[in-house]
Amino acid sequence: MPSKAYIASAGFTKVGDRWADSLLDLAVEAATSALRRTPKVKPQQIFVGNMFSAFGAAQEHLGALLASALGMSGIPAVKVESACASGASAFNVAYSLVRSGALDSAMVVGVEKMRDLEPEEVSQALALAESAEYTQFVGATFAALNGLVARHYMERYDVSRDELSAIPVMDHANAVTADHAQFRKAITPDVVSRSSMVADPLRLYDCAPVGDGAAALLLVNDRAAAGASPGGMAEVLGGQIATDEFSVYEREDMLDFRATREAFKKAMAQAGLSARKLGFVEVHDAFSVVGALSLESMGFSKRGEGAKDANEGKYGMESELPINTFGGLKARGHPVGATGVYQLAEAYIQLTGEAGKNQVEDADFCATQNIGGVDTTSAVHVLGRAG
Amino acid sequence: MAIQAWRVKDRYYRLIGSRCRKCGAEYFPPVYRCRKCGSADIEDRQMPKEGSILTYTRLHEPLPGFEAQAPFYLAVVRLDNGARVLTQLVDSPEESVRTGARVRATVRRARVDGETGLIVYGYKFIVV
Numbered sequence: 001m002p003s004k005a006y007i008a009s010a011g012f013t014k015v016g017d018r019w020a021d022s023l024l025d026l027a028v029e030a031a032t033s034a035l036r037r038t039p040k041v042k043p044q045q046i047f048v049g050n051m052f053s054a055f056g057a058a059q060e061h062l063g064a065l066l067a068s069a070l071g072m073s074g075i076p077a078v079k080v081e082s083a084c085a086s087g088a089s090a091f092n093v094a095y096s097l098v099r100s101g102a103l104d105s106a107m108v109v110g111v112e113k114m115r116d117l118e119p120e121e122v123s124q125a126l127a128l129a130e131s132a133e134y135t136q137f138v139g140a141t142f143a144a145l146n147g148l149v150a151r152h153y154m155e156r157y158d159v160s161r162d163e164l165s166a167i168p169v170m171d172h173a174n175a176v177t178a179d180h181a182q183f184r185k186a187i188t189p190d191v192v193s194r195s196s197m198v199a200d201p202l203r204l205y206d207c208a209p210v211g212d213g214a215a216a217l218l219l220v221n222d223r224a225a226a227g228a229s230p231g232g233m234a235e236v237l238g239g240q241i242a243t244d245e246f247s248v249y250e251r252e253d254m255l256d257f258r259a260t261r262e263a264f265k266k267a268m269a270q271a272g273l274s275a276r277k278l279g280f281v282e283v284h285d286a287f288s289v290v291g292a293l294s295l296e297s298m299g300f301s302k303r304g305e306g307a308k309d310a311n312e313g314k315y316g317m318e319s320e321l322p323i324n325t326f327g328g329l330k331a332r333g334h335p336v337g338a339t340g341v342y343q344l345a346e347a348y349i350q351l352t353g354e355a356g357k358n359q360v361e362d363a364d365f366c367a368t369q370n371i372g373g374v375d376t377t378s379a380v381h382v383l384g385r386a387g
Numbered sequence: 388m389a390i391q392a393w394r395v396k397d398r399y400y401r402l403i404g405s406r407c408r409k410c411g412a413e414y415f416p417p418v419y420r421c422r423k424c425g426s427a428d429i430e431d432r433q434m435p436k437e438g439s440i441l442t443y444t445r446l447h448e449p450l451p452g453f454e455a456q457a458p459f460y461l462a463v464v465r466l467d468n469g470a471r472v473l474t475q476l477v478d479s480p481e482e483s484v485r486t487g488a489r490v491r492a493t494v495r496r497a498r499v500d501g502e503t504g505l506i507v508y509g510y511k512f513i514v515v
Contacts, residue, residue: 123449123450137392139456147461148462
């Protein structure tokens with residue numbers, strides 16, 4: 001029987017350099033933190049979101065690995081992968097099963113171990129999200145594809161360097177008071193425009209950093225909800241995944257983020273909400289230009305105006321629609337397979353009033369958007385206060 | 388990875404892409420189904436060798452195996468049949484690389500594979 005689905009608890013590690021901790025150490029830390037807050041919930045299945053543990057840690061089979069480490073061997077446990085959207089994709093599968101009634105409870109753990117790798121190995125790992133035969137073949141990194149998109153965006157819409165910097169600058173400002181963020185330091189547009197060139201016109205501070213991290217969520221439906229969460233619950237009102245043509249250069253319009261547009265539209269329809277009801281949005285700003293195009297594809301900004309709107313303060317913490325309330329991918333950090341779960345965990349602590357100095361007041365509803373590739377996969381979820 | 392490159396050598400050496408027999412749309416990289424009409428009636432087709440730059444970037448930190456070439460230009464080229472190719476630009480002075488510039492395909496060394504040193508060749512483009 002279909003049921004309502006709720007996030008009953010969240011746990012996550014600080015993002016950054018976790019030299020002493022393994023992939024499994026991080027996953028266990030986040031999972032244990034989430035489980036401790038919901039002692040009555042016994043997850044019936046574990047879903048792990050992860051992108052490149054095989055490449056980065058010579059480890060696959062993460063579902064059973066984590067279940068065993070947590071003393072839960074016996075229950076089903078699987079890994080879900082869709083590049084940088086692995087975290088929200090794992091959540092989406094779990095949510096769909098919990099809402100359908102096939103499961104009454106589930107745990108979602110997103111984890112990525114990136115800092116063990118040399119910089120060029122990180123580039124190789126991220127490039128696995130793109131075509132081996134036609135993108136990796138020409139030496140193009142993931143940053144290069146986004147550099148191509150950024151130039152196209154700036155030329156078509158006459159967007160300036162400082163306008164493009166507005167989202168990274170805002171992300172860093174939001175992360176100053178976020179305990180789990182990788183970079184808790186405010187920056188100016190000059191810091192972005194003077195940082196080293198990665199893939200012209202994208203510079204280092206246009207790009208999300210490399211970090212280790214894990215985040216976990218407990219999901220329950222009505223049958224498991226009673227007394228499940230002393231810390232409060234958030235209802236998952238909608239969740240959709242959409243895909244686009246695989247490589248961004250194959251699309252008729254490289255600046256139309258169709259996957260996000262479709263996933264957002266369908267998730268909002270599923271939730272029965274209009275966009276103006278949203279109190280904040282967690283946006284997948286893996287690159288400055290991707291944040292801008294994401295805001296446009298969800299309809300918050302007109303086409304070509306996402307970066308300009310951010311530069312005029314439309315998305316700041318005091319605005320009508322704050323985004324990236326703990327710093328987003330740029331400043332909280334982007335441990336890729338964990339990122340979508342971090343976004344949902346942050347949405348959960350906002351809606352349950354546990355966001356501390358980063359609390360958005362009077363937000364009843366929010367959305368999270370997690371991308372794999374250059375909007376090749378997009379997973380959008382809509383959450384609301386429970387009860 | 389040597390076999391992976393050998394399998395698509397015609398794509399790499401001669402820009403063999405796809406043409407939809409039903410609606411005539413052409414693609415590179417090749418497709419299994421037509422994106423415009425959905426037909427699975429697809430044939431191999433040599434792409435035109437000329438087109439123009441839709442957008443470009445100068446990559447400073449490329450994938451391993453390409454370090455010796457860095458920094459280099461990458462571009463999305465719109466071929467004269469409408470297909471769009473991601474490619475390196477070579478032998479093209481900095482001042483010539485701009486959006487809209489005309490380019491022509493050539494074949495060059497793409498990368499050297501691992502310790503066995505297999506040299507993989509493939510398409511690159513030159514600003515004309």
